Amino acid sequence: MNLKQFKQMFFAQLRMTFREKQAWFWGIFYPVILMSIFMLIFGSDSNEEFQTQVAIVHEQPNQTSELLFTQLEQIQIVELKTGKPVSREQAEEWVKEQEVSAAIVLPESGESTSVELIMNKEDEQSTSTQAVSATLDKILHQANLAIVGATPTYEIEYVSVSAGESNLDYSDFLLTGMIALAISQGGMFGMVDLVDMQRKGLIKRLRMTPANMSLFGLSDMVMRLVFSIIQIILLSLIGVLLFGANLYINFASLLVIFLIGALSFNALGYFFSSFSKTTEAYMGVANILSFIMMFLSGIFFPIEMMPDWLQPVSTILPLTYFAEGLRDSMVYEVSIFSSSLWLGIGILTLWGICAYLLGSWLYKRKSLVSVR
Amino acid sequence: MPILEVNQLQKSFGDIHAVQGISFSVEPGEVFTIIGPNGAGKTMTLEMIEGLVAPDTGEIHFGELNWKQHAIEIKKKIGVQPQSSAMFDLLTPKENLDLFASFYDKARSTAEILEIVNLTDHQNNQVKKLSGGQRQRLAIGLAMISDPEIIFLDEPTTGLDPQARRNIWEIITQLKSLNKTTILTTHYMEEAEKLSDRVCIVDQGRVVTLDSPSNLIEKLTKEREVRLSFQDGETAALDGELFSNQLESVIRTEREGTSLKLWTLNPEDTLLNLFKFTKEKDYLLEQVSIREMSLEDVFIAYTGKEWRD
Ligand SMILES: Nc1ncnc2c1ncn2[C@@H]1O[C@H](COP(=O)(O)OP(=O)(O)O)[C@@H](O)[C@H]1O
Numbered sequence: 001m002n003l004k005q006f007k008q009m010f011f012a013q014l015r016m017t018f019r020e021k022q023a024w025f026w027g028i029f030y031p032v033i034l035m036s037i038f039m040l041i042f043g044s045d046s047n048e049e050f051q052t053q054v055a056i057v058h059e060q061p062n063q064t065s066e067l068l069f070t071q072l073e074q075i076q077i078v079e080l081k082t083g084k085p086v087s088r089e090q091a092e093e094w095v096k097e098q099e100v101s102a103a104i105v106l107p108e109s110g111e112s113t114s115v116e117l118i119m120n121k122e123d124e125q126s127t128s129t130q131a132v133s134a135t136l137d138k139i140l141h142q143a144n145l146a147i148v149g150a151t152p153t154y155e156i157e158y159v160s161v162s163a164g165e166s167n168l169d170y171s172d173f174l175l176t177g178m179i180a181l182a183i184s185q186g187g188m189f190g191m192v193d194l195v196d197m198q199r200k201g202l203i204k205r206l207r208m209t210p211a212n213m214s215l216f217g218l219s220d221m222v223m224r225l226v227f228s229i230i231q232i233i234l235l236s237l238i239g240v241l242l243f244g245a246n247l248y249i250n251f252a253s254l255l256v257i258f259l260i261g262a263l264s265f266n267a268l269g270y271f272f273s274s275f276s277k278t279t280e281a282y283m284g285v286a287n288i289l290s291f292i293m294m295f296l297s298g299i300f301f302p303i304e305m306m307p308d309w310l311q312p313v314s315t316i317l318p319l320t321y322f323a324e325g326l327r328d329s330m331v332y333e334v335s336i337f338s339s340s341l342w343l344g345i346g347i348l349t350l351w352g353i354c355a356y357l358l359g360s361w362l363y364k365r366k367s368l369v370s371v372r
Numbered sequence: 373m374p375i376l377e378v379n380q381l382q383k384s385f386g387d388i389h390a391v392q393g394i395s396f397s398v399e400p401g402e403v404f405t406i407i408g409p410n411g412a413g414k415t416m417t418l419e420m421i422e423g424l425v426a427p428d429t430g431e432i433h434f435g436e437l438n439w440k441q442h443a444i445e446i447k448k449k450i451g452v453q454p455q456s457s458a459m460f461d462l463l464t465p466k467e468n469l470d471l472f473a474s475f476y477d478k479a480r481s482t483a484e485i486l487e488i489v490n491l492t493d494h495q496n497n498q499v500k501k502l503s504g505g506q507r508q509r510l511a512i513g514l515a516m517i518s519d520p521e522i523i524f525l526d527e528p529t530t531g532l533d534p535q536a537r538r539n540i541w542e543i544i545t546q547l548k549s550l551n552k553t554t555i556l557t558t559h560y561m562e563e564a565e566k567l568s569d570r571v572c573i574v575d576q577g578r579v580v581t582l583d584s585p586s587n588l589i590e591k592l593t594k595e596r597e598v599r600l601s602f603q604d605g606e607t608a609a610l611d612g613e614l615f616s617n618q619l620e621s622v623i624r625t626e627r628e629g630t631s632l633k634l635w636t637l638n639p640e641d642t643l644l645n646l647f648k649f650t651k652e653k654d655y656l657l658e659q660v661s662i663r664e665m666s667l668e669d670v671f672i673a674y675t676g677k678e679w680r681d
């Protein structure tokens with residue numbers, strides 16, 4: 001390896017990146033803005049506990065229904081609208097008008113075993129409705145245990161849904177998601193340089209010299225990794241200092257998932273560049289894919305919150321695994337020997353290798369078809 | 373022995389026959405210019421010689437070297453300024469030169485090149501802020517950084533203003549004084565005439581003719597165009613026309629008001645007789661000129677086509 005040549009190439013790449021304002025905007029500034037917006041909307045009322053209003057229909061009190069009613073009353077996250085049970089008609093009316101997030105109809109006799117949950121179709125996927133449904137589930141489960149005479153060995157903790165703690169979780173969740181997003185976009189959008197260099201005839205110009213083109217590619221790659229490291233550090237600092245995120249980092253895991261992730265997304269960009277004739281075409285493809293991934297890969301919200309039919313899509317997207325891997329290694333301090341980490345690494349690697357091979361094949365074919 | 377020999381180069385893209393059998397050889401130290409209208413195949417010819425595009429048929433020899441066996445050696449021997457003059461826009465001229473210098477085992481000093489292409493004052497401005505002429509000079513500087521024996525310049529002056537063009541001519545003249553071989557393309561005839569030792573006129577992928585500019589012009593018919601304009605009005609001009617037509621060397625004449633154009637095989641003799649005649653008649657002549665023949669006329673003579681810049 002020609003060290004002098006590599007050094008010159010690397011510093012040239014570094015200088016160009018530092019002078020490219022777009023890189024800084026999209027790589028650092030944009031994720032920070034996004035993070036701020038989402039924190040403001042979804043993490044703002046940090047002192048208030050998460051609460052939602054429900055209606056309870058308790059028309060024929062009996063032993064079972066009384067038991068459930070007192071339990072529901074004690075739970076802080078559900079608040080009874082007007083403080084007392086109402087008629088079924090009234091409850092349905094409120095649900096329809098979306099004045100409550102759900103109505104719970106308690107069993108009408110000791111023999112009846114069903115508890116009805118009335119929800120507005122439009123709200124079915126909303127956080128509060130989901131929370132009510134989940135809470136009700138837990139209460140019923142507990143009640144079932146009580147009925148068969150078993151005492152739960154542990155107390156069900158509703159606090160996990162309470163605001164203080166979940167807010168804390170959300171900032172960690174969002175921060176790691178944003179880092180994953182920023183690095184993935186760096187790779188997917190960054191390779192537009194390659195299209196640009198081809199369009200300007202720079203690749204051709206370099207081929208007229210004895211320059212080692214693999215060395216040039218390597219220097220480009222190393223520069224991109226350096227930029228991504230800057231992204232991780234800056235975004236983490238901002239997340240921790242400004243948004244109170246808590247990071248518990250396992251550096252070995254982080255290093256592996258970072259390298260694999262960054263390389264794979266760069267390979268994806270390389271693949272896009274292999275079939276894009278213009279920078280606009282490239283940006284179009286990169287935009288569509290990054291847009292899809294941004295919302296389906298659990299960057300802003302957990303995947304579990306998405307409709308069921310969409311969730312399988314998430315499980316094939318590389319960003320899902322990159323974000324999960326970063327969370328595991330930066331928030332949960334998951335060790336490098338964890339199998340879930342390696343599943344993610346495996347899928348990311350597969351994406352990277354396929355994209356790279358396909359891109360190389362297309363480049364080779366192109367150079368055979370047209371020499372210009 | 374020629375430093376470069378090109379033999380029957382051909383290149384087609386489907387139905388488009390970009391280059392259809394171009395041959396020439398270039399001697400060390402000469403400025404060899406390929407001239408022709410847009411789309412004549414100049415760039416394609418250079419790109420084949422530069423090893424970027426494989427010709428369909430034909431041979432290219434750099435002395436003993438050829439692309440199949442000696443690609444790296446040839447790349448070290450040549451310097452190229454492509455028509456697109458591609459370079460790194462976000463780097464400065466100095467950084468571009470340093471980077472390109474690192475591609476070679478031996479390279480000239482960046483400062484020296486900056487001096488030659490007159491960019492020392494702009495060495496630390498990003499390339500994207502340079503003017504067209506400055507950019508073009510840097511492109512030539514990049515071609516010179518490895519101190520190559522042969523330099524290829526593809527339309528270095530196209531689109532530049534007259535001053536910027538003259539700057540580039542100076543650089544080419546300097547290259548010649550350094551004994552470098554320069555292969556130049558242009559579609560400015562006067563530029564080719566001024567700079568080149570030999571000119572190769574191409575049209576539609578073929579060599580039309582090839583020689584030194586003066587030989588090419590000399591080879592044209594001996595008929596020259598002489599223009600005169602008379603101060604004493606149309607009658608004087610008419611008188612002059614009648615007289616010229618009696619001269620043996622004059623082929624034809626054309627008159628418009630007081631100005632007279634005539635085509636003669638012997639301009640000196642014709643003019644001598646004409647001056648005698650006007651002296652006798654006491655006519656005063658305002659302007660007298662013999663139109664110089666240029667490469668443009670050569671092109672027209674060989675192709676029968678109008679020349680357009
Ligand atoms: N890659 C290509 N595909 C198809 N036609 C081409 C290609 N490259 C050049 N040509 C054609 O070959 C001819 C010669 O082009 P070129 O060498 O660029 O001309 P010049 O440099 O003399 O202006 C033109 O007609 C051009 O359209």
Ligand SMILES: [Mg+2]
Pocket residue numbers: 414415416455526527
């Ligand atoms: Mg051209």
